[in-house]
Every structure is written in structure tokens, then in C-alpha cells.
Amino acid sequence: MLRLLCFSLALHAVLGGNVVQVLQSSGESTLVSLVQKAGLADALGQGTFTIFAPTNAAFAKLPADLLASLSNDVNALANVLKYHVVQGSIRKQDASNEAQLDTLAGQKVRLNIYSHNDEVTVEGSRITHFDLQADNGYVHIIDTVMLPPEGSIVDIVAGAPELSILLSKVKSANLVSALQGDALTVFAPTDDAFARLGSTVLNNLAKDPQLLKEILEYHVVPHTEYSAGLYNREYVRTLDTNHDVIRIGTRGTSVYANNGKVIKADIAATNGVVHIIDHVLVPLRFLGSAIFGKK
Template identity: 80%
Template structure:
């Protein structure tokens, strides 16, 4: 009996304690305090779990009003925290690119591996430390607090007033069902971006559904590309019929797609991600066309 007890204590020491103790010893003090506030600490010591654990700096990046709101609403706080927890032990080598893991809320989180910069993300949040082993699971430290997506890509577009023209164009081109596919990245032009094309160009697109479809598909990449996975002078194939490329430019804190600036990045969706941009993207083969205001 004494030998078993000694072995158990030794194992506990090697693994660094249970999940809550590993979080505490690794400096995730904000997360630990919120877990305790939500009454989840005991639950996380009974069972086997994997936690995608936001760092203190990750919580500090949240808007102050949102953090305060979570602090005063235990149900909302519990939902956000449980969105960071997966049942069972999941290590880095256990998952593949675009893998989706069910969280304790029932919603899924998506993992992406980017080979060019060796970044790994979960719902776009970069994993900074992997496989911190506890006696009842694993902790992966992330640099951004994850918030459950507000629906699919189509739902995201439909819910954003600044993207109402894009939504109308998607419907006109019968692309809504295509945008319900999985693992997609959409560069979404604002209403102002479409307006800048001019009324004659918009009318021409409206009367040429095949061309409209081609232009819209040029804004869609058939893989999930969060900001952490984008790099300067990167070329990505799109969904249009010619599989044209878009060019990514990264300089300082700015990201451009061709000449369009990303205004708002990393809007997570259940089937991918949306980045809002300030111009409509036009494939290079149309750059000499009069319909886009060129000679």
C-alpha cells in the first residue's frame, strides 16, 4: 500500500499535478481565477481533458467591457471557458490540419497547421506552448481568447450590415450553398468596395451571372487561412473556374490581398474564416476589360 502511494505521489510530481495545478504553475493565473469563479475547478480535476489555455496577455487583449460582462455573468463565462476544453487527452501529434474537436459546449474548434512559419492555430489563436502534461490531461497555451462562432460563413455575411451588398451578390450568383462547404476562407468586400466599382460595372455584373459568379469565387480560398498562417508574397489559389491566384502582402501590422487592405481579420465561422477587405478583387485576366473601368 505504501509503495502504491509513493508511486502515485511520484507520478503526480512528474506530471506536474492536475490540470488546474498545471495552469497555476505555468502562470495562467487569469484563467485559473475565472475557472474558479465559474465553479469549474473541481470538474477539471475529475476526468481527462485537454485545455486550450489563454495566457494572461490573451485575456488582457479582450475589450474591457467584454471581460467585465463575462465576470458578471457566470453562465456566459462558463460557456466561453468550456469552449476551450476538449474531452480526453489530445496532443499535438494526435491531430491533423483542418481537424475539428468537440468542446464541452458541444461546439467544435478547428486546428490548422501552417508549414511555412511552423504556426499552429486553434480557431485562429496561435498555440504558443504545446503538450504541458498534467495527471489528467494536457494543456496547450494560446495567445487569444476564443469566442464561439456566430454561425457559418453565410451567417457571418448575413449578420454584418457592412456586407449586405456582398450577401445580395452571393444570392444573385446562387453561391450561398457553395459557401456552406467546409474549410473555406472568404475575403469579403464591404458595401463601399462594391460601390466603388461604379453603377455601370455593377449593372453589367448583375446581367452576367456567370461573370458575377467568377468574380465572387475569386474571393474564396478552399482552405482555412487565419492571419497567423498568412505570409508576405504568398500566392493562394481561389475557387474560380481558372483557379486564379491572389497575392498576400504582409507588412508590419497590415495585410493586403492583391491591392485590397484587410480591414477586419479572423472572423471565425463554423466552416472557416472571414476577412473583411476594402476592395473587390478582380482576376488579372480582366484587368484590361472596360467593364472594370480599364482601357
């Protein structure tokens, strides 16, 4: 209790020292030790920086083998830590939705503001405490360690073996360039999800390129929706030309897009986010039609 009280008081005060010293004062010992191990402490003590600082609990959520691998590879560790650091002073009042900030790792991080639940995220990680002021910048506390994305949405889909059918359909529908746009959310059906449609439906889609394009576009939302921004009974408009909507639902800890359960969420891409789902989504106007197997 005493530690929590001290931390709470620190959040409301102007903390002395540089950003590393502010991290030490906030009690995030894991981050501080890793910053020191990576040899970044001195560099962060000079210049002006904003740090998105994962909590001790955030590091504990990482797979043990990944954390061990980073701890044993100073260069990889330094790159991940630099991905949490932006040059200059960025306060909460400076944040805007879909803003992208250049990090010391050479890649951008994306800010999102979800007004319905007053959440602000950076690469999908919730910012739980803002504006811890240092002599040379600001620290914001986040609840998840951010890992640099491994390419665009198309790269993410291409790199996932369970999304091979989706990738082939995207290519067939000439949608690769559309998925290279910025600030997109893709609900990505697995190969098993496509198999559930059955051979008749898959053959119908193969014979009708325009229908295939509309179905695929129905899985794309033209803004970034991380898990922190999704809520029960939310309706999100999609990229297809009829602007059909997907209904978001929550049941316990599970999240659904229509009847598609999210089985892997918040896969960050350089141009948005991917959520892997277990069903192919079909606009309401197509359900029950001959195209989808009605006799």
C-alpha cells in the same frame, strides 16, 4: 526573469496534479480565477481533458466591456471557458490540419498547421507552448481567447451590416450553398468596396450572372487561412473554376489580398474564417477589360 525561468522549466517537465493545478503552476492566473468563478475547477479535476489555455496577456487583449460582461454572467463565462476544453488527451503529435475537435461547449474548434512558419493554431489562435502534461490530460498555451463563432460564413456575412451588398450578390449568384462547405476562407468586400467599382461595373456584373459568380468565387479560398498562416508574397488558389490566385502582401502590420486591405481579420465561422477587405478583388485576366469600364 525568475518567473520566466520557472515557467520555461515547467514546460519541459511532467507537471504533477490535474489540469487546473498545471494551469496554476504555469502562472496563468486570470484563466484559473475565471475557471474557479465559473465553478468548473472541480469538474476539470476529474476525467481526462485537453485545455487550450489563454495567457494572462490574451485575456488583457479582450475589450474591457466584454471581459466585464463575462465576469458578471457565470453561464456565459462557463460557456466561453468550456469552448477551450476538449475531452481526452490531445498532444501536438496528434494534431492534423483542418481537424475539428468537440469542445465541452458543444461546438467544435479547428486546428490548422502552417508548415511555412511552423505555426499551429486553434480557431486562429497561435499555440505558443505544447504538451504541458497533467495527471488527467494536457494543457496547450494559446495567445488569444477563443470566442464561439456566431454561425457559418453565410451567417457571419448576413450579420454584418457593412457586408449587405456582398450578401445580396451571393444570393443572386446562387452561391449560398457553396459558402456552406467546410474549411473555407472568405475575403469579404465591404459595401464601400463595391461602391468603388462604380455604377458601370456594377451594372455589367448585374447583367452577367456567370461573371458575377466568377468574381465572387475569386474571393473564396478552399482551405482555412487565418492570419497566422498568411505570409508576404504568398499566392493562394481560389474557388473559381479557372483557379485564379490571390497574392498576399504585408506592409508593416497591414495585410493585403491583391489591392484589398484586410480591415478586420480572423472572424471565426463554424466552417472557416472571414477577413473583411476594403476592395473588390478582380482576377488579373479581367483587369482592363470592357466589362470593368475600359473604354
